[in-house]
Amino acid sequence: MQIVKHLKYYRIPFSGLTTGKHNFEFEVDDKFFDCYEHSLVKMGQLKADVELQKQENMLIVNFHIRGTIRLECDVCLSEFDAPQDFQERVLVKFTDDDWNQETEEVLVLSKTDYELDIAGLLYEYINVRVPYYSKCSEQGTNTSCDPEMLEKLSDSSELDTETGEKTDPRWDILKKIKNN
Numbered sequence: 001m002q003i004v005k006h007l008k009y010y011r012i013p014f015s016g017l018t019t020g021k022h023n024f025e026f027e028v029d030d031k032f033f034d035c036y037e038h039s040l041v042k043m044g045q046l047k048a049d050v051e052l053q054k055q056e057n058m059l060i061v062n063f064h065i066r067g068t069i070r071l072e073c074d075v076c077l078s079e080f081d082a083p084q085d086f087q088e089r090v091l092v093k094f095t096d097d098d099w100n101q102e103t104e105e106v107l108v109l110s111k112t113d114y115e116l117d118i119a120g121l122l123y124e125y126i127n128v129r130v131p132y133y134s135k136c137s138e139q140g141t142n143t144s145c146d147p148e149m150l151e152k153l154s155d156s157s158e159l160d161t162e163t164g165e166k167t168d169p170r171w172d173i174l175k176k177i178k179n180n
C-alpha cells in the first residue's frame with residue numbers, strides 16, 4: 001500500500017493550469033525503483049526537471065533528468081554509480097482531437113483527464129539507460145575494476161582463460177556435447 005501511495009507523487013495536475021509553460025521538479029530515488037518489481041535499476045538518485053507547456057489542445061512535456069543510477073560492473077562485479085544527464089520529450093493529446101494512434105512520443109489522454117501521471121515515463125526513460133554491458137571504468141566516474149576481485153574471478157572456472165570474459169554456461173554445455 002505504501003508503495004502505490006508513493007507513485008501518486010509523480011502526477012501533474014494540469015487542468016487548472018493556464019496555457020504556457022510550467023515547471024515541476026521531481027526526485028527519483030530508491031523508493032521510486034522499489035515500486036517496480038522488474039526495474040533493472042534498483043538504486044539511484046536523480047532529479048527530473050519537467051517543463052509542461054500547456055496549449056489549447058495538447059501538452060508538450062520536456063524532461064531533463066540528471067543524477068546517478070547504481071549499476072553492477074559486468075567485469076569485476078562491484079557496484080558503482082553511473083552519472084546520467086539526458087532529455088526526453090512527450091506530447092500529450094486528447095482523444096476528442098481526432099487522434100487515436102499512441103506512439104512512443106505521443107500519449108493520449110481522455111478529455112476528462114485532469115492530471116498527467118509521469119511515473120511510468122520516468123521508469124522507462126531511466127531503465128533504458130542501463131547499458132547492455134556495464135563496466136565501472138566506462139560508465140562510472142574515476143573508478144576502475146577491483147584488481148583483487150579480477151584476480152579471484154580469473155581463478156574461477158566461470159571465466160574463459162583465453163579471453164578473460166565470462167562465458168555463458170549454456171555454451172559450456174554445448175562445448176561438452178561437441179567434445180564427446
Ligand SMILES: [Zn+2]
Pocket residue numbers: 073074075076077078135136137144145146
Ligand atoms: Zn569493474
